[in-house]
Amino acid sequence: MKKFTRWKSFDFGPETSVDEKKSSPKRKRTRTMIIPQSTADLAVHSKKIQEIEGWIKFALNSKEKKHTQFLLITGPTGCGKSTTILTICKSINVKVIEWINPVDIDYELLKGPGQIAKFLEFFIESKYNSLFDETNVQKILLVKDFPNVFVKKNDEFFNILEESYYRATYPVIFVCSDCSSNDLNLQRLLFPDEIQAKYSISNICFNYCAPTLLKKALKRAQDIIAQSELFKGPSSDTIEAIIATSMGDLRSAMNQIYIASLKDAKSLHIDISTSEKQGLKKKRVEKKLTIKSMIKDESLGLFHGLGRVLNPKMRNHGNTYRINCDIQKLVAEFSIQPNKFHSFLFENYLKYFGDLDDTQEASDTLSFATLILTNWDNIQSCTISLWIQILGLMISNRHKESKWTQITGPKKIDKVCCDGDRDNIHPTDRFYYNILTKTRKYHTFNFVT
Amino acid sequence: MSMLWVDKYRPKDFSMLDYHIQQSQELKNLVEHSDFPHLLIYGPSGAGKKTRIMCILKELFGPGVERLKMDNVTVVTPSNKKVEIVTVNSNYHIEINPSDVGIYDRVIIMDLIKNIAQTQHITTNNNTRDFKVVVLTEADNLTVDAQHALRRTMEKYSSNCRLILCATSLSPVIPAIQSRCLLIRVPAPSTKEIATILQTTCKKEDVSLPLSFAEELAKVCNGNLRRALLMCEACKVENNSFQDYKTIPQPDWRVFITKLADFIIQKQSIQNIVRIREQLYELLTNGIPPEVIFRNLVEALVLKCNEAVIPFLVQEAAIYEYRMTQGNKHIIHLEAFVIKAMCLFRNKSNTQ
Numbered sequence: 001m002k003k004f005t006r007w008k009s010f011d012f013g014p015e016t017s018v019d020e021k022k023s024s025p026k027r028k029r030t031r032t033m034i035i036p037q038s039t040a041d042l043a044v045h046s047k048k049i050q051e052i053e054g055w056i057k058f059a060l061n062s063k064e065k066k067h068t069q070f071l072l073i074t075g076p077t078g079c080g081k082s083t084t085i086l087t088i089c090k091s092i093n094v095k096v097i098e099w100i101n102p103v104d105i106d107y108e109l110l111k112g113p114g115q116i117a118k119f120l121e122f123f124i125e126s127k128y129n130s131l132f133d134e135t136n137v138q139k140i141l142l143v144k145d146f147p148n149v150f151v152k153k154n155d156e157f158f159n160i161l162e163e164s165y166y167r168a169t170y171p172v173i174f175v176c177s178d179c180s181s182n183d184l185n186l187q188r189l190l191f192p193d194e195i196q197a198k199y200s201i202s203n204i205c206f207n208y209c210a211p212t213l214l215k216k217a218l219k220r221a222q223d224i225i226a227q228s229e230l231f232k233g234p235s236s237d238t239i240e241a242i243i244a245t246s247m248g249d250l251r252s253a254m255n256q257i258y259i260a261s262l263k264d265a266k267s268l269h270i271d272i273s274t275s276e277k278q279g280l281k282k283k284r285v286e287k288k289l290t291i292k293s294m295i296k297d298e299s300l301g302l303f304h305g306l307g308r309v310l311n312p313k314m315r316n317h318g319n320t321y322r323i324n325c326d327i328q329k330l331v332a333e334f335s336i337q338p339n340k341f342h343s344f345l346f347e348n349y350l351k352y353f354g355d356l357d358d359t360q361e362a363s364d365t366l367s368f369a370t371l372i373l374t375n376w377d378n379i380q381s382c383t384i385s386l387w388i389q390i391l392g393l394m395i396s397n398r399h400k401e402s403k404w405t406q407i408t409g410p411k412k413i414d415k416v417c418c419d420g421d422r423d424n425i426h427p428t429d430r431f432y433y434n435i436l437t438k439t440r441k442y443h444t445f446n447f448v449t
Numbered sequence: 450m451s452m453l454w455v456d457k458y459r460p461k462d463f464s465m466l467d468y469h470i471q472q473s474q475e476l477k478n479l480v481e482h483s484d485f486p487h488l489l490i491y492g493p494s495g496a497g498k499k500t501r502i503m504c505i506l507k508e509l510f511g512p513g514v515e516r517l518k519m520d521n522v523t524v525v526t527p528s529n530k531k532v533e534i535v536t537v538n539s540n541y542h543i544e545i546n547p548s549d550v551g552i553y554d555r556v557i558i559m560d561l562i563k564n565i566a567q568t569q570h571i572t573t574n575n576n577t578r579d580f581k582v583v584v585l586t587e588a589d590n591l592t593v594d595a596q597h598a599l600r601r602t603m604e605k606y607s608s609n610c611r612l613i614l615c616a617t618s619l620s621p622v623i624p625a626i627q628s629r630c631l632l633i634r635v636p637a638p639s640t641k642e643i644a645t646i647l648q649t650t651c652k653k654e655d656v657s658l659p660l661s662f663a664e665e666l667a668k669v670c671n672g673n674l675r676r677a678l679l680m681c682e683a684c685k686v687e688n689n690s691f692q693d694y695k696t697i698p699q700p701d702w703r704v705f706i707t708k709l710a711d712f713i714i715q716k717q718s719i720q721n722i723v724r725i726r727e728q729l730y731e732l733l734t735n736g737i738p739p740e741v742i743f744r745n746l747v748e749a750l751v752l753k754c755n756e757a758v759i760p761f762l763v764q765e766a767a768i769y770e771y772r773m774t775q776g777n778k779h780i781i782h783l784e785a786f787v788i789k790a791m792c793l794f795r796n797k798s799n800t801q
Contacts, residue, residue, distance in 0.1 A: 359722065375775065428741060438686075447728070
């Protein structure tokens with residue numbers, strides 16, 4: 001019994017306790033078997049696999065290319081970015097050398113080489129083959145673990161890119177996880193658009209793992225697990241619940257299935273509608289909590305968030321209504337780019353309102369929110385403005401118009417400029433100018449209803 | 450193309466100005482010596498701010514300022530975006546409208562003006578002054594960021610660079626800028642003054658303008674001399690004589706806004722809001738200033754609507770106009786006001 005409780009932490013490091021060593025071969029086998037063996041096992045869209053495979057082949061075969069090929073792979077955590085690369089490389093017999101952040105070693109008197117120096121070395125000196133390698137094996141470099149220095153000094157990273165652009169011999173793949181926090185967004189920090197253009201870095205973007213693919217992957221895992229006598233296959237209800245809670249995160253789903261299939265977790269049963277309370281046994285409440293702790297933070301895309309605000313879900317609470325939505329989370333999600341969210345809301349809110357008075361309230365809160373947003377001096381006032389607009393729109397939408405409507409992007413006001421538009425003619429006087437010169441150089445207004 | 454009357458008869462130095470004679474004399478005395486502060490010239494449009502600025506420049510540097518050339522200047526923002534701006538400059542001054550580049554005006558202020566201000570002016574003859582003049586038009590459209598940037602530039606380079614700011618309204622200009630400048634208000638000319646100027650101009654063109662029509666034009670133009678001249682010339686072009694002056698052409702955008710107001714009063718529904726938003730966008734993209742739209746809209750609504758609603762309407766207009774001057778997304782406040790007005794009208798018609 002006791003040894004199983006340790007597994008929850010999923011420590012993949014070397015085993016230390018003697019007790020564990022006995023069971024470790026079995027456990028290892030199950031885990032390694034779950035790792036996809038071929039590209040067919042991947043829970044990634046086949047087009048995406050083709051895309052990456054195509055890139056790798058192209059990068060390896062372009063010998064006459066003067067510079068190093070870079071690829072940047074982005075996507076949410078746990079959607080199988082690295083696994084895809086490793087599996088593809090395995091299938092086409094390419095060796096992957098991965099960069100792992102080294103520990104700084106200081107010698108007695110001197111300081112050892114820093115991470116930056118080592119990082120550069122990794123790119124440039126990996127051309128020296130290991131003695132144990134078979135010859136004629138093509139190699140590819142994988143960087144997933146960016147040295148922390150680069151968060152503060154991204155120009156150091158650019159220098160290294162510059163250096164390795166000409167000197168590194170193997171193609172390099174960078175893997176970047178999406179991140180909702182602004183400070184730690186490596187993709188934005190290390191790979192801004194101009195850098196991507198300068199070093200012709202190709203970019204392949206992964207999406208959340210689709211539920212059908214997730215289901216397929218879990219099915220496969222279930223089959224493998226069923227062969228082992230240490231585990232029992234989890235029920236289909238459990239799988240369903242796992243798919244629902246993992247939010248497209250394959251790794252989290254796998255971890256959950258691992259726990260769910262432990263033999264003594266017999267009564268592990270998850271209600272999908274978690275808010276419903278039935279006469280619960282004490283034991284069940286506990287199980288629920290463990291699953292709860294596994295639930296990934298739900299992250300919303302822009303459109304998802306807009307949908308939440310524009311189509312508010314209400315629930316009865318006595319005589320009044322309550323908004324069925326975690327507004328706090330919504331605000332936190334969009335606090336990075338309140339302006340964008342605001343313009344999207346403004347562009348689209350009209351379509352979701354069914355009553356003029358409601359619309360009036362909504363437009364008033366939007367206008368008020370803009371006032372705060374434009375006169376911001378710190379991040380707090382942005383948050384306040386977001387609160388005002390989100391709550392205002394949700395509360396005032398009493399007569400909801402619920403039909404499908406397309407969300408349109410905010411309109412940019414580009415002032416129309418005519419060539420030679422420097423005649424010192426104020427826009428309000430252009431009408432006379434048109435009359436006087438008998439041309440239609442400037443726009444004429446025509447009211448059509 | 451022949452020159453427009455407006456440009457042809459624009460006064461070129463202080464002696465040619467027709468009104469605010471006292472003020473012109475004061476300005477002339479002010480710039481006589483090189484020792485004068487930065488200037489902030491403000492007043493309604495068409496009152497002659499720009500004309501006075503040109504007069505000041507002429508007084509300072511002589512006829513050389515009239516040799517103008519246009520330049521395209523490119524400035525790179527910190528985010529590596531290239532921003533282009535058109536400047537009008539002579540050897541002695543440079544005129545820019547930083548609000549042309551929208552939110553990047555701060556970069557223009559910081560880079561371009563600093564550049565000009567840092568370059569020492571080489572004196573070629575005794576006549577020239579040892580400073581350059583930077584004319585910033587539409588200073589009231591500058592973002593707050595840009596204004597703060599301007600504040601530091603103003604202090605630092607005041608020895609070899611003078612700024613002349615030109616604004617329609619003083620309220621969006623931050624107090625820090627106001628206190629660093631000498632404020633000069635150019636009020637709109639009176640209807641009588643406009644009528645006289647119209648008549649003298651027509652005399653120069655060898656057209657006879659009846660006094661009654663001149664007064665009519667002066668009344669309609671709302672204190673905007675430039676518009677009065679344009680109207681006058683437009684009338685002349687349309688029917689060659691001023692005898693039957695029944696219709697003075699209204700600017701098309703004004704007619705547009707009046708129709709918009711009718712539309713609001715007639716029918717209040719959400720579909721209409723969507724349509725009105727498009728119309729407002731059309732006005733804004735074609736450069737009609739949002740303040741002008743707002744003002745004309747309210748005026749048109751007040752003329753047409755039920756008497757009982759007027760106090761509420763004006764009150765709401767005050768609230769939203771204030772918000773509009775504070776923020777930079779004008780369309781949001783305009784629309785909020787339109788919807789509010791719609792609600793007022795609908796509630797009124799329901800109670801009757």
